[in-house]
Amino acid sequence: MKKFTCVDDIGSLSQALAEAKMIKADRYALTDLGRNRTLLMLFFNSSLRTRLSTQKAAMNLGMNVMVLDVNQGAWKLETERGVVMDGDKAEHLLEAIPVMASYADIIGVRSFAGLTDKKADYEERVLSQFIQYSGRPVISMEAATRHPLQSFADLITIEEYKRTERPKVVLTWAPHPKALPQAVPNSFAEWAVAAGYELTITHPHGYELDSSFTAGAKIEYDQDKAFEGADFIYAKNWSAYADPNYGKVLSTDRSWTVDSRKMALTNDAYFMHCLPVRRNMIVTDDVIESERSIVIPEAANREISAQTVLMKMLNAL
Numbered sequence: 001m002k003k004f005t006c007v008d009d010i011g012s013l014s015q016a017l018a019e020a021k022m023i024k025a026d027r028y029a030l031t032d033l034g035r036n037r038t039l040l041m042l043f044f045n046s047s048l049r050t051r052l053s054t055q056k057a058a059m060n061l062g063m064n065v066m067v068l069d070v071n072q073g074a075w076k077l078e079t080e081r082g083v084v085m086d087g088d089k090a091e092h093l094l095e096a097i098p099v100m101a102s103y104a105d106i107i108g109v110r111s112f113a114g115l116t117d118k119k120a121d122y123e124e125r126v127l128s129q130f131i132q133y134s135g136r137p138v139i140s141m142e143a144a145t146r147h148p149l150q151s152f153a154d155l156i157t158i159e160e161y162k163r164t165e166r167p168k169v170v171l172t173w174a175p176h177p178k179a180l181p182q183a184v185p186n187s188f189a190e191w192a193v194a195a196g197y198e199l200t201i202t203h204p205h206g207y208e209l210d211s212s213f214t215a216g217a218k219i220e221y222d223q224d225k226a227f228e229g230a231d232f233i234y235a236k237n238w239s240a241y242a243d244p245n246y247g248k249v250l251s252t253d254r255s256w257t258v259d260s261r262k263m264a265l266t267n268d269a270y271f272m273h274c275l276p277v278r279r280n281m282i283v284t285d286d287v288i289e290s291e292r293s294i295v296i297p298e299a300a301n302r303e304i305s306a307q308t309v310l311m312k313m314l315n316a317l
């Protein structure tokens, strides 16, 4: 595997899920696979889970790991070509990428959407430069439009908890005070459809996602109706995708917060969220603390999804 940016990159999804299960059964079975191999993890944005789980996954495979926070302790990087660099950015990505690649065997990149230029975001301008110019396998650790390590972990979790072959999975928008990217919901929809789940997406009018990610899902604007019979509730906020409101917060309507009344409409559903989560905006305290909340095992599976991807990349080096 030369890049991991979307569900298509994983190859056979059922095989990848089977490999993830094997890794979870013994995550230290391949401690020699990554010997003398180095993972460089590069963060343009903050992280708790991705940083720790991916580092742990690499260490489980015997890799060396280097972590760089681009905006803290390194030169600020210019990412656009043609810019006159007379501001605070001292180095261009086009020099920095090959330099960093010379120290690494695999590169992980986290670079969020800016939410001001939809074209630039959906062209994945930062991630694609790493893929084009590094000469190394590249893992998206959440890019502008997708978060594949998260989605893979979400599917590993659903496979562990599902009670029917084809569960009803509901992706619900929920309120948040700040504008967030569409990467997690885009990616979750793409992976859930690929897994063959019955996917319903519910959100207020104006929050429609890019239809290329949601093809195969049912869109339901009535949240209560969407929740009926659900086996899994996956909550997430996102900002508007459609023009002219791209990247904007259109609503903070707390009637969309996931609470116990809404969870009672479901088929005793499990509650999921990628974390970090704002309590009593996205979900009430009692729901996230309930026995049906699986947000912690979901986060723990980030180590498994990362290790599965790293294993595939190391095997292909």
Ligand code: CP
Binding pocket: 046, 047, 048, 049, 050, 051, 142, 150, 274, 275, 276
């Ligand atoms: N879910 C997730 O990616 O968490 P972090 O932003 O903390 O890495």
